Amino acid sequence: MNRNYIFLTILMLFLAVGTIFLNKTEKLKQIEPDKLLWEIIQPTRYVSTDQVAKMIIQQDPSLEIIDVRNEKEFNNFSLPKAINIPVDSLLSETSLENFGIPGTKVVFISNDDIKADQAWIIAKRLGFDGMYVMRGGLNCWMRTIIQPVEPPEYAPLTEFATYEFRKGAKLYFTGAKPENTETKKVKVIVKRRKKTKAASGGC
Amino acid sequence: MHEHELNPWRTLIVLSVFAVLIVIGFFTLQKPTMKYDLNMKESLTVLNDKDACFYPWQLEKVIKKEVNNVVLFDIRDRFTYGQGHIPNSENISAFDLTNKENIKRLENLKKKNITVVLYGEDQLQANGPWMLFRQAGFKNVKVLLGGYKYYSEHKEDLAATKSDESYKKGTPRFDYAKIASPSNTGIEQPNSPVKKKVVVRRKKKAKAASGGC
Numbered sequence: 001m002n003r004n005y006i007f008l009t010i011l012m013l014f015l016a017v018g019t020i021f022l023n024k025t026e027k028l029k030q031i032e033p034d035k036l037l038w039e040i041i042q043p044t045r046y047v048s049t050d051q052v053a054k055m056i057i058q059q060d061p062s063l064e065i066i067d068v069r070n071e072k073e074f075n076n077f078s079l080p081k082a083i084n085i086p087v088d089s090l091l092s093e094t095s096l097e098n099f100g101i102p103g104t105k106v107v108f109i110s111n112d113d114i115k116a117d118q119a120w121i122i123a124k125r126l127g128f129d130g131m132y133v134m135r136g137g138l139n140c141w142m143r144t145i146i147q148p149v150e151p152p153e154y155a156p157l158t159e160f161a162t163y164e165f166r167k168g169a170k171l172y173f174t175g176a177k178p179e180n181t182e183t184k185k186v187k188v189i190v191k192r193r194k195k196t197k198a199a200s201g202g203c
Numbered sequence: 204m205h206e207h208e209l210n211p212w213r214t215l216i217v218l219s220v221f222a223v224l225i226v227i228g229f230f231t232l233q234k235p236t237m238k239y240d241l242n243m244k245e246s247l248t249v250l251n252d253k254d255a256c257f258y259p260w261q262l263e264k265v266i267k268k269e270v271n272n273v274v275l276f277d278i279r280d281r282f283t284y285g286q287g288h289i290p291n292s293e294n295i296s297a298f299d300l301t302n303k304e305n306i307k308r309l310e311n312l313k314k315k316n317i318t319v320v321l322y323g324e325d326q327l328q329a330n331g332p333w334m335l336f337r338q339a340g341f342k343n344v345k346v347l348l349g350g351y352k353y354y355s356e357h358k359e360d361l362a363a364t365k366s367d368e369s370y371k372k373g374t375p376r377f378d379y380a381k382i383a384s385p386s387n388t389g390i391e392q393p394n395s396p397v398k399k400k401v402v403v404r405r406k407k408k409a410k411a412a413s414g415g416c
Contacts, residue, residue, distance in 0.1 A: 004214045011218070033237040033339050034301045040331030041297045077379035087250070091243055112372035113327050118250050121334050122243065135327075139376045146383050175385045193405045 031127045039124055046135045049144045050162060052107055053169045056080055062103055068110045068119045079109065079141075080173075087119050099128040106130060112137040145169050236306050240340025249337050257320045257345040259353055259370060263361045265320075266290045273318045278329055279351070289322070289354055297323075300332055309336070313343050322347035322354075326372060348372075 031039075039045070055063045056079065065082040067074050074084040085095040099106060106123075108116035108131065116133045123131055134141075143149075148166035151159040241249060249255065264270045268291065275292035277284050284294040295305060312319055319341070323329040326348055333346035347354070349370030357364050364370070 003211070007214055007218065030239065030243075032235055033239060033335060034235065037297075037301050037332065037335050040335060073375070077383060088247065091247065110373070111375045114330055114372040117327055117330050118334060121331055122246060125239075125243070125246070125338070138379060142377045142379065142382055174383055189402050191403065191405055 029127050030125050036121070036125055040121065045120065045132055046113075047107060047132045048135055049141045050165065050169075052079070052109075052134050052141075053145050053173070054165075055105075057169060057172055060105075062105050064098065064101075064104050064106045066098065066106055066108050066119070068108055068115050073111075077138075079138075082109065085119075087115055087122075090119055090122055096126070099123050099126075099131065102130075104130060105132060107132045107134055109134045109141075110137050112139055145173060236301055236303055237339045239338050241338045246334070246338045250334075255333075255337065255345055257318075257347045258364075259347070259349050259357060260361050260363075260365045262289065262347075262354065272316065273320060274312060275320050275322065275347075277351070278321055278323050278332055283324070287351075287355065289351065292322075297328075297332055309341055309344070313341055317343060319344045320347050321345070323350050325350040325352050326370075 052063075052065070063081075065079050067078050067082040067084050068087050068090070069078075069084075070086050071084060074082075078084070083098060085098065089095055106128075108119050110116040110119075113133055113135055116137060120131055120133050136144075145166055148163055148170060151163055265273045265275060266289065275289055277288050277292045277294045278297045278300065279294075280296050280298075281294060288294070299305060309319065319336075321329040321333050321336075321344060326346065327350075329346050329350065333344060336344040353364075353370045354361075357367075
């Protein structure tokens with residue numbers, strides 16, 4: 001009888017000691033490679049510049065923009081309320097605190113989308129959710145939001161709607177005044193016909 | 204007196220059976236098809252490896268089959284692959300990349316020291332799978348810069364792309380701060396069409412009496 005209890009006690013102690021070692025070996029939790037690939041091929045992880053612009057304008061409190069360019073580029077220009085985390089310092093503890101907050105949408109931005117995408121994958125491997133990549137990056141931002149191009153006349157109506165939105169967004173982000181429409185009006189020059197000198201017949 | 208105390212070894216037998224079960228469980232445990240070979244820090248440093256990229260001008264030799272240590276994998280879906288692809292490339296959709304057979308093939312190619320080049324519609328599409336395989340230890344996997352889109356635009360003269368920089372990502376194409384400042388935006392954009400003045404010319408009336416009823 002006593003021996004049974006001793007056996008069980010030793011077993012329990014052994015298992016308890018084992019759990020201590022388990023916790024130490026896995027410091028950063030990571031997801032399996034298969035699952036990571038599955039997450040990578042989901043197209044929903046990309047957001048367009050228009051969507052980001054809309055969220056900023058609407059002052060979406062859940063939006064969190066992470067700029068992964070270096071500090072110099074970040075100081076030169078970035079989107080409003082963006083946080084600078086260069087790719088190299090992505091794994092530091094202070095930067096990891098920005099990810100995985102329930103209810104937030106983390107959007108990675110960079111010059112193009114490759115660096116932002118890489119940061120996304122690194123963070124995803126650690127199992128964080130609610131992260132997105134801004135497609136096209138800041139170069140696309142300049143082309144679409146800051147310098148929108150008028151669609152050709154035959155373009156579908158939705159394109160004109162986006163164009164109108166982008167024109168408004170441009171004013172929001174640059175603080176410029178709306179273009180003066182007065183000067184753009186087409187001048188119509190009407191030439192009066194000369195009166196004929198002589199009486200020129202008639203009935 | 205309890206009945207089981209008749210057999211003092213009973214507990215030991217049960218425990219050993221238990222242990223054997225666990226050991227069997229460990230051995231028959233399904234092994235994951237892939238494992239990470241690089242830790243998080245190494246995965247970051249590998250991103251700066253210039254040798255991990257495949258340049259469009261390097262494609263020329265592969266298409267002409269002048270080199271036989273490079274394999275092209277098209278990771279787009281079957282339909283888009285059918286619409287057009289790089290010659291001598293093979294279609295493995297991104298969904299099937301981690302299939303057991305494909306992993307085995309990649310491992311064989313790795314042993315033979317054959318470079319595997321992944322490409323998608325653009326560089327972004329292949330970037331994720333490329334990073335995953337690098338992290339899983341496939342050092343022979345490279346990503347095609349520019350993707351299929353850049354290739355199809357320049358397939359006539361791939362050698363000329365050696366001096367082209369437009370496919371390289373990661374550099375700012377504008378002076379952001381300047382472009383986004385309010386003073387700049389008042390300037391008329393060069394691509395917006397300048398509206399023409401409309402001049403209406405009336406017909407001149409003939410001077411002399413010209414006919415009548």
